[in-house]
Amino acid sequence: MGFVRPLCVFITFLSCLISSVYGQAAAGTRTGFYLTTCPTAETIVLNAVTAGFNSDPRIAPGILRMHFHDCFVQGCDGSVLISGSNTERTAVPNRSLRGFEVIDNAKTQLEAACPGVVSCADILALAARDTVVLTRGTSWQVPTGRRDGRVSLESNANNLPGPFDSVAVQQQKFSDLGLNTRDLVVLAGGHTIGTAGCGAFRSRLVNNTDTNVDQTFLAQLQTQCPQNGDASVRVDLDTGSGTTFDNSYFDNLSRGRGVLESDHVLWTDPATRPIVQQLMSTTGNFNTEFARSMVRMSNIGVVTGTNGEIRRVCSAVN
Numbered sequence: 001m002g003f004v005r006p007l008c009v010f011i012t013f014l015s016c017l018i019s020s021v022y023g024q025a026a027a028g029t030r031t032g033f034y035l036t037t038c039p040t041a042e043t044i045v046l047n048a049v050t051a052g053f054n055s056d057p058r059i060a061p062g063i064l065r066m067h068f069h070d071c072f073v074q075g076c077d078g079s080v081l082i083s084g085s086n087t088e089r090t091a092v093p094n095r096s097l098r099g100f101e102v103i104d105n106a107k108t109q110l111e112a113a114c115p116g117v118v119s120c121a122d123i124l125a126l127a128a129r130d131t132v133v134l135t136r137g138t139s140w141q142v143p144t145g146r147r148d149g150r151v152s153l154e155s156n157a158n159n160l161p162g163p164f165d166s167v168a169v170q171q172q173k174f175s176d177l178g179l180n181t182r183d184l185v186v187l188a189g190g191h192t193i194g195t196a197g198c199g200a201f202r203s204r205l206v207n208n209t210d211t212n213v214d215q216t217f218l219a220q221l222q223t224q225c226p227q228n229g230d231a232s233v234r235v236d237l238d239t240g241s242g243t244t245f246d247n248s249y250f251d252n253l254s255r256g257r258g259v260l261e262s263d264h265v266l267w268t269d270p271a272t273r274p275i276v277q278q279l280m281s282t283t284g285n286f287n288t289e290f291a292r293s294m295v296r297m298s299n300i301g302v303v304t305g306t307n308g309e310i311r312r313v314c315s316a317v318n
Contacts, residue, residue: 028145029144049130053131053134059102135244137287138288147308148309148314189279192247205221237259
């Protein structure tokens, strides 16, 4: 694809700056965890993600969202990767996740190079970072050392943030996991890449009298997602820039062009609007803050030390 480019000197410098500030994480993870046990681990993951991305760029937002959904259910333990009946993958919010084959490919290569060393949870955390880079976002050093959880239940995925959540509800869900309101808004900025199915927001298009909604944009969405149309038709979450990781998502919110209700309210609610305004200022500020919040999120409830396991395949426990 035309927008896959090598990292430039500026991004490399910014990555080093971010890693120096946020590189050391809590909960037993650390940067460079595999330097001696599997020194090619991050390169193998990057190559697998790049190959998948070149084949289908839609895996970028898919993997980023997958990591988010993994961390918000039982912590970042790779449990969303386990397949089978009544697993997290079968929960309604997870049925549209994509990119599992990329994680599986990376795992196969890692098992050949370093058997039993690199966890699926770490592969997913690294892959999420790599997808941001491949869509022109910044890089950062991902603290690793997670081990894989052994439990994956559909019922545990019922409290994921939803497309109709108010700011108060979103704040509570983030707070429950040790994340604050700024993390909430910054991580919502991940919607700068990716799409949503009409079924996730079509009901808000009917008789919408919210004066904060751009009426031209509303009419456009109504055309794309008619009342009795195909609910699976997908619409960019960041209109005009849905394949590039930048801060235009926040500019769209300020113009009343948020696709999901949960995004739109970040502009209309006084608790989050000032943060949106700050993140609109420069893409550089957003990149730096996104890296910081991703490190914080990726350490939610991690399994480390002798707990959990290192799965042989990511789709099943050992």
